[in-house]
Amino acid sequence: MKKQLISLRVNGRDREDAVADNMLLVDYLRDQLGLTGTKQGCDGGECGACTVLVDGRPRLACCTLVQSVDGCSVETVESLSHNGRLSALQQAFHEKLGTQCGFCTPGMLMASEALLRQNPDPDVDAIKGALAGNLCRCTGYVKIIESVQSAATNREIAP
Amino acid sequence: MSLLNEFRFIRPETTAQAVTALAGSTDTRVLCGGTDLLPNLRRGLVSPGALVDVSRLESLQQISWEDDRLTLGAAITLEELANEPRLNRHFPALVKAILSVAGPSHRAAASLGGNLCQDTRCIFYNQSDWWRRSNDYCLKYRGELCHVMPKGDRCYATYHGDIAPVLMALGAQIDIIGPGGSRRLPLDGLYQENGSHHLSLEPGELVSTIILPRHVQWHSGYEKVRVRDAIDFPLAGVAAALRREGDTLAQLRLVVTGTNSIPIRVDLSQLEGGTWSDEAAEEMAKAIRKAVNVLKTTVTGPKYRRRVVMAMAKRLVSQLWQQAA
Numbered sequence: 061m062k063k064q065l066i067s068l069r070v071n072g073r074d075r076e077d078a079v080a081d082n083m084l085l086v087d088y089l090r091d092q093l094g095l096t097g098t099k100q101g102c103d104g105g106e107c108g109a110c111t112v113l114v115d116g117r118p119r120l121a122c123c124t125l126v127q128s129v130d131g132c133s134v135e136t137v138e139s140l141s142h143n144g145r146l147s148a149l150q151q152a153f154h155e156k157l158g159t160q161c162g163f164c165t166p167g168m169l170m171a172s173e174a175l176l177r178q179n180p181d182p183d184v185d186a187i188k189g190a191l192a193g194n195l196c197r198c199t200g201y202v203k204i205i206e207s208v209q210s211a212a213t214n215r216e217i218a219p
Numbered sequence: 220m221s222l223l224n225e226f227r228f229i230r231p232e233t234t235a236q237a238v239t240a241l242a243g244s245t246d247t248r249v250l251c252g253g254t255d256l257l258p259n260l261r262r263g264l265v266s267p268g269a270l271v272d273v274s275r276l277e278s279l280q281q282i283s284w285e286d287d288r289l290t291l292g293a294a295i296t297l298e299e300l301a302n303e304p305r306l307n308r309h310f311p312a313l314v315k316a317i318l319s320v321a322g323p324s325h326r327a328a329a330s331l332g333g334n335l336c337q338d339t340r341c342i343f344y345n346q347s348d349w350w351r352r353s354n355d356y357c358l359k360y361r362g363e364l365c366h367v368m369p370k371g372d373r374c375y376a377t378y379h380g381d382i383a384p385v386l387m388a389l390g391a392q393i394d395i396i397g398p399g400g401s402r403r404l405p406l407d408g409l410y411q412e413n414g415s416h417h418l419s420l421e422p423g424e425l426v427s428t429i430i431l432p433r434h435v436q437w438h439s440g441y442e443k444v445r446v447r448d449a450i451d452f453p454l455a456g457v458a459a460a461l462r463r464e465g466d467t468l469a470q471l472r473l474v475v476t477g478t479n480s481i482p483i484r485v486d487l488s489q490l491e492g493g494t495w496s497d498e499a500a501e502e503m504a505k506a507i508r509k510a511v512n513v514l515k516t517t518v519t520g521p522k523y524r525r526r527v528v529m530a531m532a533k534r535l536v537s538q539l540w541q542q543a544a
């Protein structure tokens with residue numbers, strides 16, 4: 061199949077890539093760029109495991125054609141840690157047991173990251189609302205909500 | 220690797236280019252946020268030759284407030300709409316419906332036009348290809364028989380959009396553009412009662428704008444029930460708008476979603492001019508029962524959905540009646 065050139069920014073680095081018209085963003089990230097942190101948990105739109113940020117907003121990479129993010133900035137879970145150190149949000153998921161099997165975690169982290177950038181001090185309802193599209197089979201959600209709350213508090217202390 | 224069939228991706232610069240691309244071939248489809256179309260593509264429910272991405276067309280992004288109306292471009296995202304402070308002030312029922320659509324990561328991409336034009340749904344249709352194949356597919360796509368109404372001659376898949384019923388109750392119109400130019404019609408006219416062809420769009424046409432009249436005296440609301448309250452399509456939803464003059468119910472509009480292949484308007488003109496009472500509520504319930512056609516298209520059985528529509532409608536209209544006092 062014919063490919064078209066797109067330019068975009070992935071995790072802060074500008075790139076140009078030739079991609080097929082029917083390629084999904086999740087396949088581009090995982091298969092073409094090797095960024096396998098982003099997960100595929102369902103056959104489309106139901107689970108949130110594939111959540112990434114596009115121009116700062118949470119988007120489902122499994123329901124997004126890579127062509128349609130031409131010119132955009134995409135952030136995946138790989139962008140959260142710096143020099144091998146977890147971000148405050150990741151650290152909070154680790155400490156508060158917000159992650160068990162870990163499959164939903166990249167999506168949970170990216171959806172929470174989008175929330176905290178917009179609302180640094182969310183209440184429980186805001187957290188539930190922001191994570192409404194993200195399913196978890198393990199934690200029962202309570203620990204995930206506590207993790208996000210804890211990260212919000214820590215962000216305020218250590219910028 | 221990609222599970223999608225091959226298609227061409229077209230990004231037009233203008234709506235005229237979009238119309239030309241769409242009119243060029245019958246298997247070309249509009250793509251906007253993709254939150255309805257792409258899951259359906261993945262499940263092999265559509266196999267277009269080309270997709271025309273209208274999500275960045277500037278003319279479909281406009282919001283314009285005038286004294287007597289609000290005009291909304293079809294490609295505006297639900298997230299943008301929900302963040303528009305004036306919308307909540309003037310059309311709270313609309314914002315409530317918008318915020319009840321899917322989850323935040325869907326709404327960041329999902330468009331108003333895509334919401335109105337979303338496909339109908341059915342438990343025998345929204346399934347993987349292997350699931351449907353093992354069931355001999357069905358009338359809506361690739362099969363010969365409807366599993367919901369085996370003796371029926373059409374598909375009864377149901378329309379589950381949350382926003383259309385509210386817009387219809389508010390008296391919205393839409394502009395449709397196509398090879399023949401532009402036409403304006405009540406939103407009701409977009410829909411037709413056929414689960415496999417529920418939109419009246421001609422080849423090459425797309426919805427460009429939604430026009431809402433601004434009338435202050437109306438009170439409106441929206442209620443839906445779903446399996447999971449955090450995120451789900453409506454098993455059934457009810458939108459209502461009424462105008463009260465003293466003790467008189469001057470006007471009442473009611474539109475139901477999730478029961479028919481279209482958002483169905485229930486004719487309640489017989490109640491207008493009377494007052495709102497238990498008897499009026501019963502009469503409304505009767506009219507609803509007559510108008511809706513609830514079949515086994517969702518995980519929850521028809522009996523529950525039929526009854527819950529009537530209960531929601533009574534509660535909602537009573538609330539609006541109180542509010543309007």
Ligand SMILES: Cc1cc2nc3c(=O)[nH]c(=O)nc-3n(C[C@H](O)[C@H](O)[C@H](O)COP(=O)(O)OP(=O)(O)OC[C@H]3O[C@@H](n4cnc5c(N)ncnc54)[C@H](O)[C@@H]3O)c2cc1C
Binds near residue numbers: 294337425
């Ligand atoms: C898990 C999940 C939950 C959901 N829950 C809900 C819910 O609760 N309520 C609800 O209403 N929806 C729900 N949806 C469906 C969908 O997310 C929304 O309807 C959304 O608004 C669709 O908009 P879009 O821009 O993404 O449409 P797209 O997927 O881009 O398009 C949908 C359809 O409309 C056509 N189309 C798009 N724009 C136009 C236009 N301007 N003119 C003509 N045709 C057009 C496309 O060709 C396609 O057939 C859900 C989806 C998922 C995956």
Ligand code: SF4
Binds near residue numbers: 357365
């Ligand atoms: S109503 Fe019948 S034809 Fe339509 S999708 Fe369901 S099973 Fe198929």
Ligand code: FES
Binds near residue numbers: 101102104107108111
């Ligand atoms: S993989 Fe994208 S929502 Fe499940």
Ligand code: FES
Binds near residue numbers: 158159162197
């Ligand atoms: S930690 Fe296992 S799915 Fe969420």
